[in-house]
Amino acid sequence: KTQEELMEKMSKGEFTLRDMYKQFQSIMKMGPLNKVMGMMPGVPEYLIPKSADDEGTMRLKKFMYMMDSMTDAELDGKVDMHKKYDPKVESRIKRIARGSG
Numbered sequence: 001k002t003q004e005e006l007m008e009k010m011s012k013g014e015f016t017l018r019d020m021y022k023q024f025q026s027i028m029k030m031g032p033l034n035k036v037m038g039m040m041p042g043v044p045e046y047l048i049p050k051s052a053d054d055e056g057t058m059r060l061k062k063f064m065y066m067m068d069s070m071t072d073a074e075l076d077g078k079v080d081m082h083k084k085y086d087p088k089v090e091s092r093i094k095r096i097a098r099g100s101g
Contacts, residue, residue: 018075021067024060033057062100069099 006023009015030036033056037048073079074092083089 014077016075016077017067017070021064021075024064028057028060033060065100066096069096 006015006019009019027033027036030039034048037043067075071079074081079092081089081092
């Protein structure tokens with residue numbers, strides 16, 4: 001999907017975890033995160049911490065590991081995962097946590 005299509009989905013509230021996963025994959029393919037941040041217009045070099053690469057990459061990977069443990073319905077936003085005190089939501093959270101390490 002193009003960036004324009006993704007922005008359109010975001011503006012309509014239709015951006016899913018699957019879309020986010022694909023964006024994370026694209027970012028990871030671009031190389032170290034500090035270099036990616038350096039490519040952003042208007043971001044001065046002194047604002048990019050040297051440790052941003054390892055730390056940021058690990059954060060993205062952790063999110064991706066969590067998403068790897070989700071079902072297609074969860075990734076596509078077809079499941080309400082925000083209900084408090086719902087036993088189904090609690091079991092989902094535990095399953096995802098176990099699956100992501």
